[in-house]
């Protein structure tokens with residue numbers, strides 16, 4: 001059955017990031033992910049991961065000015081140097097944290113920029129990122145974001161991500177399949193997993209349309225998650241949702257799946 005990762009950009013937000021690592025372990029998780037390690041002391045993140053027996057399974061390339069709506073800048077010809085420095089920083093952090101997946105949010109279409117030039121820049125940047133990360137044993141993933149919430153995002157669907165991955169042509173590149181975004185953008189989850197699950201490098205879940213925990217919306221995760229097993233997906237499933245209740249209460253539905261995980265001492269529930 002799937003192995004679950006606590007997404008600390010969404011869960012335990014009342015705590016500083018370091019303490020979210022402790023909270024994830026205290027709630028029985030063996031793995032964590034979060035968007036940005038760049039504002040933290042990497043040595044302290046590493047210490048907390050080790051002390052808690054946690055694997056860090058994912059973080060993102062630098063995303064630019066997120067507070068002002070930016071979601072990456074991989075298509076911007078004027079920021080290629082910044083993009084490449086970000087890749088270098090990510091590669092070093094991934095190595096220090098033993099993290100094997102790095103996600104690139106590709107960014108929103110830039111007004112006034114020729115779409116063909118944006119596309120060429122994007123593909124060349126992704127190729128640079130993949131080959132740089134390959135040297136430290138890391139897989140680059142690209143994640144479609146639904147354009148209902150992020151208009152103009154350059155990777156809006158599974159098909160667009162797969163086309164970009166094919167065009168880049170690097171062996172260590174995969175799709176980050178966020179079931180929430182997929183449901184908002186295109187639906188058809190089980191058929192998509194069956195058709196393309198072999199190209200998944202990471203999976204994330206939330207219910208739809210509210211992006212709260214599974215069980216609060218329209219997605220039948222008790223039927224969707226077993227299909228990941230069916231197609232041989234052996235990566236992690238990140239819990240990237242906005243808790244509608246106190247966070248520990250949102251994990252109750254996991255118990256049926258967690259019974260199949262390798263034994264781990266759960267410190268407190």
Ligand SMILES: [Mn+2]
Pocket residue numbers: 143178204240
């Ligand atoms: Mn996501």
